Amino acid sequence: xxxxxxxxxxxxxxxxxxxxxxxxxxxxxxxxxxxxxxxxxxxxxxxxxxxxxxxxxxxxxxxxxxxxxxxxxxxxxxxxxxxxxxxxxxxxxxxxxxxxxxxxxxxxxxxxxxxxxxxxxxxxxxxxxxxxxxxxxxxxxxxxxxxxxxxxxxxxxxxxxxxxxxxxxxxxxxxxxxxxxxxxxxxxxxxxxxxxxxxxxxxxxxxxxxxxxxxxxxxxxxxxxxxxxxxxxxxxxxxxxxxxxxxxxxxxxxxxxxxxxxxxxxxxxxxxxxxxxxxxxxxxxxxxxxxxxxxxxxxxxxxxxxxxxxxxxxxxxxxxxxxxxxxxxxxxxxxxxxxxxxxxxxxxxxxxxxxxxxx
Numbered sequence: 001x002x003x004x005x006x007x008x009x010x011x012x013x014x015x016x017x018x019x020x021x022x023x024x025x026x027x028x029x030x031x032x033x034x035x036x037x038x039x040x041x042x043x044x045x046x047x048x049x050x051x052x053x054x055x056x057x058x059x060x061x062x063x064x065x066x067x068x069x070x071x072x073x074x075x076x077x078x079x080x081x082x083x084x085x086x087x088x089x090x091x092x093x094x095x096x097x098x099x100x101x102x103x104x105x106x107x108x109x110x111x112x113x114x115x116x117x118x119x120x121x122x123x124x125x126x127x128x129x130x131x132x133x134x135x136x137x138x139x140x141x142x143x144x145x146x147x148x149x150x151x152x153x154x155x156x157x158x159x160x161x162x163x164x165x166x167x168x169x170x171x172x173x174x175x176x177x178x179x180x181x182x183x184x185x186x187x188x189x190x191x192x193x194x195x196x197x198x199x200x201x202x203x204x205x206x207x208x209x210x211x212x213x214x215x216x217x218x219x220x221x222x223x224x225x226x227x228x229x230x231x232x233x234x235x236x237x238x239x240x241x242x243x244x245x246x247x248x249x250x251x252x253x254x255x256x257x258x259x260x261x262x263x264x265x266x267x268x269x270x271x272x273x274x275x276x277x278x279x280x281x282x283x284x285x286x287x288x289x290x291x292x293x294x295x296x297x298x299x300x301x302x303x304x305x306x307x308x309x310x311x312x313x314x315x316x317x318x319x320x321x322x323x324x325x326x327x328x329x330x331x332x333x334x335x336x337x338x339x340x341x342x343x344x345x346x347x348x349x350x351x352x353x354x355x356x357x358x359x
Contacts, residue, residue, distance in 0.1 A: 014285035035066025053116035093142035105158020169215035173199030238278035268297030
């Protein structure tokens with residue numbers, strides 16, 4: 001690959017529309033884009049989604065695209081009916097069943113696979129210890145780190161069983177925040193000992209279980225790094241996550257267009273700092289201008305020697321390894337599989353068992 005093609009693999013972009021534009025397909029081909037993220041603006045129905053993903057994959061010149069979606073269950077679910085509507089992770093936590101958490105992950109994974117999605121930006125591994133948390137809440141499995149770890153790992157195994165790449169989030173923990181990082185920069189002021197005992201425990205157990213990818217939090221943790229939020233912190237991503245916790249997989253940024261990052265750094269500088277900190281995959285969900293700014297900033301940083309080509313290749317090796325493990329051969333999507341799997345009776349029964357459980 002050329003340097004530009006190597007850099008392209010380090011990005012996952014959102015886009016507008018429910019059809020594959022010529023501009024997007026051309027960009028995927030020429031930039032060797034690593035992947036795309038799907039939001040509700042891209043999704044009309046299962047067959048349209050299948051056709052969209054197939055066209056985008058056909059545009060990729062070498063490696064398959066990561067095709068990612070937030071399908072956590074509950075209020076963060078991008079796929080409307082006829083896809084099965086699962087209860088929130090908090091409801092799974094109330095039930096407390098490892099078996100049902102696994103079954104929910106597997107059912108979600110099977111429906112994603114039917115349309116060609118190969119990455120689920122889940123499970124949420126945050127411990128929801130702050131009842132007034134405006135962004136996590138019922139997205140978390142609960143307020144007990146043991147329960148969150150057990151159910152989060154079970155959900156991950158269900159996704160893995162279906163060949164879906166799970167991305168646990170939001171490292172090192174977004175559960176005790178009082179601000180929404182979409183709008184502002186939250187601060188978690190706990191000492192390291194408390195973070196070890198609560199926030200970090202589900203991530204440590206997921207790493208031990210083999211989770212292949214983790215997403216960062218746009219949150220400042222002064223006891224870990226007084227200067228930079230986790231997404232941009234070498235102390236957190238390299239020293240803590242890679243070093244202390246021994247995580248060998250992909251580090252994925254949360255959306256760099258969120259105000260906690262974009263208002264302070266801009267997409268270009270944030271992308272450079274994320275890679276400098278040890279991150280691998282840059283996620284930018286919104287606006288072509290931000291996306292182009294980020295890619296050009298990383299290219300310039302390499303040309304000027306701020307980021308070495310070896311650092312780019314280090315992330316590229318991780319990306320290729322994960323793609324070869326999860327994306328080759330391609331996900332077995334088909335209209336026939338959609339008709340058989342999406343919203344099927346078995347998956348409805350799982351959703352009803354979780355939602356209707358009485359302890």
